[in-house]
Amino acid sequence: MKLIVLLSVIILSYDPAPGQFINILPTVTDNPAAAAQSALDRGMLVSLGAAGGSLTAAFAEPVANTHDYEIAIFGNAFSASAEPGIIYVSKDINHNNLPDDPWYEIAGSEYANTTHNYTITYYRPTNDTSDIPYQDSEGNTGVIPHNTYHPQPYFPSWLTSDQITLHGSLLPSNATTENGIVVFQPYDYGYADNHQNSDTLACSIKIDWAVDSLGNTADLDTVHFIRIQTGVLYTSSLQTGEQSTEISAINTIHEPNALDNSFITTDAPIFTTTEILFPQPLQHPARIYTITGQYVATIPIGTGQYATTTLPRNITYLLRTENATYRFRH
DSSP states (O other): OOEEEOOOEEEEEEEOOOOTTTTTTTOOSSOHHHHHHHHHHTTOOEEOOSTTOEEEEEEEEEEEOOSSEEEEEEOOOBTTBOOOEEEEEEOOTTOSSSSOSOEEEEOOTTGGGOEEEEEEEEEOOSSTTSOEEEEETTSOEEEEOOOSSOOSOOSOTTOOSSEEEEEEEEOOOOEEEETTEEEEOOOSSSOBTSSOTTOTGGGEEEGGGEEOTTSOBOOOSEEEEEEEEEOOOOOOSSTTOOOOOEESEEEEEEOGGGOOHHHHTOOOOEEOSSEEEOSSOOSSOEEEEETTOOEEEEEOTTOSEEEOTTSOSSOEEEEEOSSOEEEEEO
């Protein structure tokens, strides 16, 4: 049995591309990383915008390579609506707690068809409701269209520059037309916001999939940082707008027999398929809510493990303890 462990991540930077959910998922004043942190802590979505937009985070604890699935990333993908994000990981080789060591791309199913060393530049529009022009390193030009469903500015409001240049990789398009309707089918594996959250393993990656800039296996024993970047470039003049990767949670995965002393010291509960395991009996009541904030249950003082078998299934919940809020799906 796999255990999904909601260890906290620390958002180090939030660098989205323009898009229809920018400036609202999340709302940013003067600290974009703090805004993204707050959104994830509350189980809300963080939009990375169009191609190249990214989020960089540090794991609360190093994630060891178990040669199996170690990291689960959840978004808001649903049937025929995948917006895949490319995932990168890094090890803190110089031990300075900064993401300044080499980054390694997770080689998902489309790695061989991916454009690497990709660059795209977005230009501030003449007014807040105008389309946003872009030009990329492959010679493509176009616009991020502004639509009536989301009337706010699409260019990140906290930036003062008139253009954004982003670097990374670009996946082949997953847009196809079925019965006259554009759909976005998921890739097989290895990307964020690519499969529905109910399929945990499809939302998960292995550290063993990490490769260097030449495509060689990185052979990492541990990772300390993760970066997720919108990997597709698709825009529509219709009201659907652009494809943009969204993130709702970044979790780690453990086997029950892999729990070591460094893991047990965390204050985070463990969520299995049938119960919530607390590292020590609760000193204060905890409460369970739906992701929309509807009250579900109270877990009393003294509880060490709480059965979730009576909870309705295939629903995302929030567990609120005295010190933290955790997101889990049952």
